[in-house]
Amino acid sequence: MSRATKTRVPAVEGWFTLDHEPRLLGTRCTTCGTFFFPRQAFFCRNPACSGTELDEVELSRRGRVWSFTDNRYPPPPPAIASEPFEPYAVAAVELASEQMVVMGQVVHGVDATALSAGMEMELTLETLYEDDEHEYVVWKWRPVT
Numbered sequence: 001m002s003r004a005t006k007t008r009v010p011a012v013e014g015w016f017t018l019d020h021e022p023r024l025l026g027t028r029c030t031t032c033g034t035f036f037f038p039r040q041a042f043f044c045r046n047p048a049c050s051g052t053e054l055d056e057v058e059l060s061r062r063g064r065v066w067s068f069t070d071n072r073y074p075p076p077p078p079a080i081a082s083e084p085f086e087p088y089a090v091a092a093v094e095l096a097s098e099q100m101v102v103m104g105q106v107v108h109g110v111d112a113t114a115l116s117a118g119m120e121m122e123l124t125l126e127t128l129y130e131d132d133e134h135e136y137v138v139w140k141w142r143p144v145t
């Protein structure tokens with residue numbers, strides 16, 4: 001089967017859109033306005049808030065590097081890593097309008113030495129693994145060039 005006929009599916013369901021310009025799916029507390037990713041469904045985690053209603057929202061596609069590291073060992077579940085494991089960079093990216101930090105792998109081929117605090121990053125999707133019919137994709141951060 002040729003690569004072109006494979007269906008792209010999310011490696012984790014409901015965490016991001018599969019659009020050409022993908023977005024992470026989070027939630028926002030209708031009481032205090034705090035954003036969450038991964039989504040909080042039943043109650044607000046803001047200790048100063050007793051909100052129980054959260055709207056699903058698409059998060060900003062761009063942010064700035066807050067911290068980063070090289071991940072040289074496979075992460076524990078529920079994180080998903082390639083088999084066989086290849087080291088990759090991980091970035092915590094601050095989304096300005098949501099005032100939150102979102103962790104993510106950095107795209108293949110960009111290691112931690114290429115990153116710096118404050119660097120602008122955007123969300124993209126990369127294939128994590130595939131079978132005969134599907135490509136399983138996950139969100140990653142890519143430096144904005």
Ligand SMILES: [Zn+2]
Pocket residue numbers: 029030031032033034044045046049050051
């Ligand atoms: Zn709240």
